[in-house]
Amino acid sequence: MNSLYIARESMIHRLDPRTKILFVLFIVISSFLFKDPAMQLILLIGMFPLVLLSKLVKQYLMSMQFLMLFVVLIMTIHGIYNPIGETPVFEIFGGLTFKYESLVYASVMSFRILVIGTAAVIFVMTTHPSDLAIALMKWKVPHSIAFMFLSTFQIIPIIAREAKIVMEAQQARCLDVKANIFERVKHLVPLFAPLFIITFVKVHQLSYVLECRAFSRNGVKTSLRETKISSLDYMFISGMLVLLLTELYLSFAQQISLTTSNLLVSSLFAVWAVFFIVIVKFVYKKVSVFIGG
Amino acid sequence: MEPFIKVTGVSHVYPNGVTAIQDVNLEIGEGEIVAVLGSNGSGKTTLVKHFNGLLKPTTGQVTVGNMNTKKERIAKLSSLVGYVFQNPNHQTFLPTVRQELYYGCKNLKISEEETEKRVKKAIELFELENLLDANPFDLNSSKRKEIGMASIMAISPKVVVLDEPTTGQDHKGCKRVLELVKMFHEHGHIVVLVTHDMQLIGELNCRVVIMNKSRKIADDRADVVFKNQELLKTADLQPPQVMELANQLTYLNRNESYLTIDSIVKWFKHNKKGLEEERKIGTGS
Numbered sequence: 001m002n003s004l005y006i007a008r009e010s011m012i013h014r015l016d017p018r019t020k021i022l023f024v025l026f027i028v029i030s031s032f033l034f035k036d037p038a039m040q041l042i043l044l045i046g047m048f049p050l051v052l053l054s055k056l057v058k059q060y061l062m063s064m065q066f067l068m069l070f071v072v073l074i075m076t077i078h079g080i081y082n083p084i085g086e087t088p089v090f091e092i093f094g095g096l097t098f099k100y101e102s103l104v105y106a107s108v109m110s111f112r113i114l115v116i117g118t119a120a121v122i123f124v125m126t127t128h129p130s131d132l133a134i135a136l137m138k139w140k141v142p143h144s145i146a147f148m149f150l151s152t153f154q155i156i157p158i159i160a161r162e163a164k165i166v167m168e169a170q171q172a173r174c175l176d177v178k179a180n181i182f183e184r185v186k187h188l189v190p191l192f193a194p195l196f197i198i199t200f201v202k203v204h205q206l207s208y209v210l211e212c213r214a215f216s217r218n219g220v221k222t223s224l225r226e227t228k229i230s231s232l233d234y235m236f237i238s239g240m241l242v243l244l245l246t247e248l249y250l251s252f253a254q255q256i257s258l259t260t261s262n263l264l265v266s267s268l269f270a271v272w273a274v275f276f277i278v279i280v281k282f283v284y285k286k287v288s289v290f291i292g293g
Numbered sequence: 294m295e296p297f298i299k300v301t302g303v304s305h306v307y308p309n310g311v312t313a314i315q316d317v318n319l320e321i322g323e324g325e326i327v328a329v330l331g332s333n334g335s336g337k338t339t340l341v342k343h344f345n346g347l348l349k350p351t352t353g354q355v356t357v358g359n360m361n362t363k364k365e366r367i368a369k370l371s372s373l374v375g376y377v378f379q380n381p382n383h384q385t386f387l388p389t390v391r392q393e394l395y396y397g398c399k400n401l402k403i404s405e406e407e408t409e410k411r412v413k414k415a416i417e418l419f420e421l422e423n424l425l426d427a428n429p430f431d432l433n434s435s436k437r438k439e440i441g442m443a444s445i446m447a448i449s450p451k452v453v454v455l456d457e458p459t460t461g462q463d464h465k466g467c468k469r470v471l472e473l474v475k476m477f478h479e480h481g482h483i484v485v486l487v488t489h490d491m492q493l494i495g496e497l498n499c500r501v502v503i504m505n506k507s508r509k510i511a512d513d514r515a516d517v518v519f520k521n522q523e524l525l526k527t528a529d530l531q532p533p534q535v536m537e538l539a540n541q542l543t544y545l546n547r548n549e550s551y552l553t554i555d556s557i558v559k560w561f562k563h564n565k566k567g568l569e570e571e572r573k574i575g576t577g578s
């Protein structure tokens with residue numbers, strides 16, 4: 001299957017896609033309810049058991065690597081330069097001071113990216129695209145729109161594959177894709193023009209194929225795959241409801257704030273450390289390919 | 294003399310873990326036409342993609358004109374080894390044939406004179422004088438494929454690799470490919486063909502490399518390979534129909550190879566004369 005979906009036998013995979021859509025919504029709402037970095041961290045850590053349950057820890061960490069880039073940039077630049085900061089926390093390289101308020105702002109923003117990213121990754125990796133389309137249809141989303149959704153998911157890997165072929169085909173015409181950055185910008189045309197043409201041709205063909213299989217016929221459609229709301233889903237949904245109510249109470253009635261400058265500083269260091277490891281791993285991989293072959 | 298392309302103990306493993314070729318050794322010298330045959334997924338495309346550095350060997354070494362492909366850029370190797378992709382849509386995208394022809398040389402950044410010279414040669418070779426201002430997308434598929442080839446030949450590479458040049462072509466298109474391959478050969482290019490078209494191989498009677506389950510299992514002239522029933526069976530190949538007919542007609546000369554219709558017809562003509570003469574002598578005496 002050409003998608004981000006990774007098949008596993010797990011509880012999370014068995015959940016109805018609708019439950020998982022609600023879960024993503026729940027996480028987004030929760031994340032925006034709290035303006036406290038500590039709560040964002042709790043959300044993030046709280047979701048990790050779900051990743052474990054879905055048996056996709058490695059793939060999850062791989063996909064988070066990319067987000068780390070944003071997190072590091074936001075934490076560092078906002079932490080130093082954001083004008084809302086007043087109380088200095090600590091100083092690096094003389095003169096560059098991290099301020100408490102800026103750090104709070106930066107870490108809420110960056111943890112939010114991680115929190116929502118995690119929910120999205122769990123959703124996408126554990127939900128078969130066809131199941132998603134079926135689930136949407138059960139919510140009375142028109143068939144054609146559900147299909148558009150589904151085919152968008154599926155066409156991305158196809159385009160990626162074609163892009164690779166086009167890249168090779170253009171290099172075979174002496175296009176130097178490893179040239180300097182200005183040259184490379186010019187190379188976007190020979191890479192994208194064929195890709196667009198091919199994608200349009202493919203989409204066009206797809207529409208013919210669909211019509212040949214009576215896609216636009218009216219009436220009830222059945223599906224090969226079935227999704228069912230089970231007791232597990234009810235448990236999951238009630239759990240989320242309870243949590244949501246608690247969160248509402250906490251954030252409006254209590255105005256809790258667990259954040260301390262110690263926490264902020266250690267999370268900043270943790271983020272740097274993780275990012276450093278990612279970079280080292282990346283460089284090591286590049287170098288070992290270059291040397292070892 | 295050193296062979297132009299030298300493949301030594303090359304294996305290639307794709308990132309997903311598929312071993313597409315294993316321990317392949319191959320040498321291709323000046324003026325050769327080499328056809329790579331084998332069933333689907335046997336590793337033909339993977340092998341020839343090593344010739345211009347599109348793929349780098351996982352183990353082993355590929356040298357092209359004394360350059361190790363691992364150390365050179367694809368763009369540079371491509372000026373020596375032209376690779377014509379199966380689907381011209383991946384390669385051609387400009388609005389006129391003329392621009393397509395100039396495109397490769399522009400990437401090479403060679404002098405204007407040299408560019409003109411090379412493009413002019415390609416125009417002559419492919420007889421494109423009347424099509425220069427046509428839009429490649431308006432042409433039929435065999436012409437489009439030819440434009441794809443011409444755009445590569447305009448770079449004037451020493452070697453030209455054709456991946457399945459006759460697939461999806463009508464009779465005329467196939468004949469044209471045969472003609473072009475012979476022409477490239479005459480102009481001193483090394484030609485590497487990846488194909489399932491046995492008739493084309495029969496007509497060319499060129500050197501044949503057979504791939505099977507990611508290994509090279511044979512490397513010989515087409516007529517020799519096509520007589521080896523066991524080999525053909527292993528590689529799941531069918532010789533040209535003429536050859537099969539010749540194999541069935543047991544009274545044909547066993548030492549000869551009949552790769553083309555012409556060769557069989559010649560035999561019949563020749564032997565008819567012989568038979569008649571014999572009969573004449575017989576009745577005369």
Ligand SMILES: Nc1ncnc2c1ncn2[C@@H]1O[C@H](COP(=O)(O)OP(=O)(O)OP(=O)(O)O)[C@@H](O)[C@H]1O
Pocket residue numbers: 307308309311312313331332333334335336337338339340
């Ligand atoms: N980009 C790729 N990534 C992973 N595996 C690949 C890739 N390209 C080819 N393969 C695999 O490598 C093997 C050899 O493929 P290759 O394309 O070289 O075969 P081929 O002989 O050219 O076949 P065909 O006659 O179908 O063109 C196949 O099993 C194929 O699935």
Ligand SMILES: [Mg+2]
Pocket residue numbers: 337338339
């Ligand atoms: Mg192939």
